[in-house]
Amino acid sequence: MRDRLQELKGDKEQMEEIMQLNAQGLHCPLPVLKAKKVLASMVVGQLLEVSATDEDSVRDFEAFTRSHGHLLLKSWQANGVFVFLIQKGETS
Amino acid sequence: MxxxxxxxxxxxxxxxxxxxxxxxxxxxxxxxxxxxxxxxxxxxxxxxxxxxxxMKTAQATAFEFLNHYSNTHSITHFSARISTEAYEWAHARILSFLHADPEDYTCIFLGSGSTSCFNRISKIFRDLKPDQNTVLISLMEHHSNDLPHRQHHDNVFHIPLEGEGRHMGHLNMIALEDLLQKYQGDVSYVAVTAASNVTGIINPIHEIAQLAHAYGAYVVVDGSQIVARQSVNVGHNVPHSRNIDAFIFSGHKVYAPGSPGVMVVRREVIQDVVPTNVGGGMVNRVFRQSYEVSPKLPDREEAGTPNILGAITLAAAIEVLDRxxxxxxxxxxxxxxxxxxxxxxxxxxxxxxxxxxxxxxxxxxxxxxxxxxxxxxxxxxxxxxxxxxxxxxxxxxxxxxxxxxxxxxxxxxxxxxxxxxxxxxxxxxxxxxxxxxxxxxxxxxxxxxxxxxxxxxxxxxxxxxxxxxxxxxxxxxxxxxxxxxxxxxxxxxxxxxxxxxxxxxxx
The missing domain is CATH 3.90.1150.10 (Aspartate Aminotransferase, domain 1)
Known part of the structure; x- marks a missing residue:
């Protein structure tokens, strides 16, 4: 029981942490592949923020999250950097 | 021989x-x-x-012609006359093959491959419509029908295709109309391939032309992959709005390696645009401080000694295809x-x-x-x-x-x-x-x-x-x-x- 509580506590801490991935300077399909690797290590519901400079990554992350069961919560651009906030889904 | x-x-x-x-x-x-x-x-x-x-027939025609080879732009000696007439026949033969009325269209030989033609047509439209700086191209274009438009225009947008991923089909007409509406008044022309060089998938070029013309945009078609494989009707469509404004291909896809790129373009589009390639053969008179460009097409767009041998070789191959x-x-x-x-x-x-x-x-x-x-x-x-x-x-x-x-x-x-x-x-x-x-x-x-x-x-x-x-x-x-x-x-x-x-x- 104590172990299970510890496990849940760990999950909660992990949930609150926003993972960061710097994919700037990488070209398709590497930003998505790197994000996919990080997402695989995350728990369902956790957030990942990816920054990229490849213009194609805008369409890529829209399509990738849609086809792999994740949620693209928000995306924005600032100073030539594209940022994507992704919530890990259950079916990835 | x-x-x-x-x-x-x-x-x-x-x-x-x-x-x-x-x-x-x-x-x-x-x-x-x-x-x-x-x-x-x-x-x-x-x-x-x-x-x-x-094609051996095209090669044989070229070899035979070489017995009479001479530069064009002269009708004085026998060989010059033969060369000039054969070169003019090549232009006419290609227009006829593509169902392009010589009253409405001209045929221009440029460079090797189609790239020079795409660069030229992009500059022509830039000069013809300087206030319209948007070009729409399909996602399936060869770089030759993509990069020249990026080089000479401010905005180039890719038109999506039907379907997704590896199952994609031809150009999505609804998406094209959405883009034409979104950028209405600013689209200079739509550039699409008649058939993809990757998948061979054919685009409905006449439907695309009709739609583009309805929004005041011209239509450029890359015919490189279709011209030796299917009948092409550039200029005899009903209604006329389905006609193509510029049709570009290259002789090396038509069994005539060593031949030039070809642009069949409506005279109305090109007649008043100042040529960017200047030199011999395209001027009436040259003075120390100025020169007078010939109004005659295609001469004004074919500066310098043309690829006479290549053009005749290509037209001979086209003659066989037509037969x-x-x-x-x-x-x-x-x-x-x-x-x-x-x-x-x-x-x-x-x-x-x-x-x-x-x-x-x-x-x-x-x-x-x-x-x-x-x-x-x-x-x-x-x-x-x-x-x-x-x-x-x-x-x-x-x-x-x-x-x-x-x-x-x-x-x-x-x-x-x-x-x-x-x-x-x-x-x-x-x-x-x-x-x-x-x-x-x-x-x-x-x-x-x-x-x-x-x-x-x-x-x-x-x-x-x-x-x-x-x-x-x-x-x-x-x-x-x-x-x-x-x-x-x-x-x-x-x-x-x-x-x-x-x-x-x-x-």
């Missing part, structure tokens, strides 16, 4: 009879190479989308395409790109595919080295299109069995490059059932011996594989100096 010494076929011969007669009359159809197995065999040339073999009849050419090609597609579909590991529902998305005979377990470079190299099948691989100068069709496969790379964590951690562009491409098979007039059978048999055979073949090759980077032992010296097969030496020695 004069024309009388050639064994001439009946000049009245037309249709399928003529096609059967000339099918083997291509230079290189009997080329043999020694393979990695040490066996010598005849090449199966399945790379016609890149460059076709040369066969493009309906017969396309029917024959469709028969072989069906055979190829059905054969590939029977191979479970084969992944065919682009929708192959031919009733919905017709194609010319070009098919891009991959074989699970083989990188595209390895597959194409094995087909060459062990089976003498010449195909092309990589991205075929259409990166955005190829990328879009491969995306899901590339995203799945991390779940491949041969990828462990260490490899993933060192993933780099080189690793991707080996997998970011396809193998393309493309047919020509000389392609036979035997060529298709040889290809399909080779794929089945190599697919059953994956480990053997994988061990024979080393990855060289940039998608290239090289056989560990079989590295023939290509200069021993042909080197220009050897031919020069041979002829001089035998003088």
């Amino acid at each position: 004069t024309l009388n010494t050639y064994e001439r076929c009946n000049p009245q011969m037309r249709g399928l009879d003529l096609l059967q007669k000339i099918r083997t009359d291509f230079i290189g159809i009997d080329t043999h190479y020694t393979l990695a197995t040490a066996k010598r065999s005849k090449r199966h040339f399945l790379d016609s989308a890149a460059s076709t073999l040369m 066969i009849g493009m309906d017969i050419v396309s029917k024959e090609e469709e028969r072989l395409l069906q055979m190829l597609l059905l054969g590939l579909q029977d191979i479970p590991e084969a992944i065919i790109y682009g929708s192959y529902d031919l009733s919905r998305y017709p194609r010319v005979a070009t098919v891009a595919f991959n074989l699970a377990g083989f990188d595209h470079g390895l597959l194409a190299t094995i087909l060459n080295d062990y089976y003498n099948v010449a195909v092309r691989n990589d991205c075929f100068c259409a990166h955005p299109y190829v990328r879009e069709m491969l995306l899901q496969e590339l995203w799945d790379l991390d779940v491949l069995n041969d990828l462990n964590q260490d490899v993933f951690d060192h993933l780099d562009q080189e690793f991707i490059k080996a997998r970011q491409g396809m193998v393309r098979v493309s047919l020509g007039l000389y392609t036979t059932e035997r060529d298709i059978e040889a290809l399909l048999a080779a794929i089945c055979d190599l697919n059953s011996q994956h480990d053997f073949y994988a061990q024979q090759y080393s990855y060289q980077g940039n998608g290239v594989y090289r056989h560990n032992e079989f590295q023939p010296n290509h200069t021993s097969l042909f080197h220009p100096q050897d031919v020069v030496n041979f002829f001089l020695k035998n003088k």
Whole structure:
């Protein structure tokens, strides 16, 4: 029981942490592949923020999250950097 | 040698009879190479989308013409007259072949390949409509019908295709109309290919023209992949709004290597635009401080000595195609395409790109595919080295299109069995490059059932011996594989100096 509580506590801490991935300077399909690797290590519901400079990554992350069961919560651009906030889904 | 010494076929011969007669009359159809197995065999040339073999009739016409060769732009001596008239005939022959009325259209020969033509038409529209700085192009364009527009206009947007990923079809007409509405008043022209150089999928160019014209945009069509394969009607459509404003192709796709790029363009579009290439042959008078450009088309757009020999060679090849009849050419090609597609579909590991529902998305005979377990470079190299099948691989100068069709496969790379964590951690562009491409098979007039059978048999055979073949090759980077032992010296097969030496020695 104590172990299970510890496990849940760990999950909660992990949930609150926003993972960061710097994919700037990488070209398709590497930003998505790197994000996919990080997402695989995350728990369902956790957030990942990816920054990229490849213009194609805008369409890529829209399509990738849609086809792999994740949620693209928000995306924005600032100073030539594209940022994507992704919530890990259950079916990835 | 004069024309009388050639064994001439009946000049009245037309249709399928003529096609059967000339099918083997291509230079290189009997080329043999020694393979990695040490066996010598005849090449199966399945790379016609890149460059076709040369039609012997076109070559014979060129050789015969050389007896009279002289520069054009003169009608004084016999040879100059012959050259000038033959060069003018080449223009007229191409207009007629494309159903483009010479009253409305002009034919311009430019550069080698279609790239010069696309650069020129982009600059023409930039100068004709300087306030309209947006160009719409389809996602499936060859770089030659993409980058020139980016170079000469502020905004270039890609029009999506129907379907998704590897199952995409032709241009999405609804998406085109959405873009035309969104940028209404600012779209200078729409540039699309008539048929993809990657998948062979055909775009509905006349429907595209009608829609673009309704929004005040011109239409440029890349005809490189269709002109030798299907009948083209540039300027005799009903209603006229379905006509094409500029149709561009290259002679090296029409059985006439060494011939120029061709732009058939509406006179109204080009008549008042100042030429950017200046020099001899396009001026009436030149003074120390100024010059007077000739109003005559195509002269004003063909500065300098033209590729006279190439233009005549090309027009001769087109004459033969016209005599066969493009309906017969396309029917024959469709028969072989069906055979190829059905054969590939029977191979479970084969992944065919682009929708192959031919009733919905017709194609010319070009098919891009991959074989699970083989990188595209390895597959194409094995087909060459062990089976003498010449195909092309990589991205075929259409990166955005190829990328879009491969995306899901590339995203799945991390779940491949041969990828462990260490490899993933060192993933780099080189690793991707080996997998970011396809193998393309493309047919020509000389392609036979035997060529298709040889290809399909080779794929089945190599697919059953994956480990053997994988061990024979080393990855060289940039998608290239090289056989560990079989590295023939290509200069021993042909080197220009050897031919020069041979002829001089035998003088």
